[in-house]
Amino acid sequence: QQQVKQSPQSLIVQKGGISIINCAYENTAFDYFPWYQQFPGKGPALLIAIRPDVSEKKEGRFTISFNKSAKQFSLHIMDSQPGDSATYFCAAGRRSGGSNYKLTFGKGTLLTVNP
Amino acid sequence: GAVVSQHPSRVICKSGTSVKIECRSLDFQATTMFWYRQFPKKSLMLMATSNEGSKATYEQGVEKDKFLINHASLTLSTLTVTSAHPEDSSFYICSASWGTEAFFGQGTRLTVV
Secondary structure, three states: OOOEEEEOOEEEEEOOOOEEEEEEEOOOOOOEEEEEEEOOOOOOEEEEEEOOOOOEEEEOOEEEEEEOOOOEEEEEEOOOOHHHOEEEEEEEEEEOOOOOEEEEEOOOEEEEEEO | OOOEEEEOOEEEEOOOOOEEEEEEEOOOOOOEEEEEEEOOOOOEEEEEEEEOOOOOEEOOOOOOOOEEEEEEEOOEEEEEEOOOOHHHOEEEEEEEEEOOEEEEOOOEEEEEO
16 A cells, blocks of 8 residues: 555656646655655755645745645745756655654655756 | 765675675764665665664564664664575665654665675
8 A cells, every 4th residue: 555645757847947746645644744855876865844734835946835635745846957856755754653753755756857 | 964874885795695784873863763675766665663772673574584673872773684685686775863854874785696
């Protein structure tokens, strides 16, 4: 059972355009929703994260939109740049003993930004 | 953000040998670390949760006798792939949690020949 569904699998955007990646989750116990950026051969790096008590969070060119009732959240990359070309993973987290969170990842989106 | 160092970044070993991968949290104490496996162009699959001073919790389908996890201190967790076989070749990534945030190591590319 795939608990976090991510789409699209791949995305090609022109430089300066908006990249939009969508995720949906099933388990209402999730209460932490981060996005990670991964370059080939490297570990994922946290990009931006949101809690379900807010509907939107913006950090620079990156914005998360969150729809609690629909159990969906999305990542918007404004003014996309070739350097943004990477694989993006959404994740959903819930507490796993103590104060730490256990993350369930989407399958990833390969973003290519053409110059 | 916090720094998690994973070593080695690449390792090639012969079939039947064991390989140890280290994961260190450099600037914070991590009571919990996670080990993931990632196949080419695929998502991260959680293998196990490593808890300092106690036994690791393995996800369903992961052989605990094959993937030995030790979390002896608050800054170090190790994953040992025992009796490695070519099908164990993969990208292994650790992460250390600090509250809600997870910080990932650089990953280890394991190739078993």
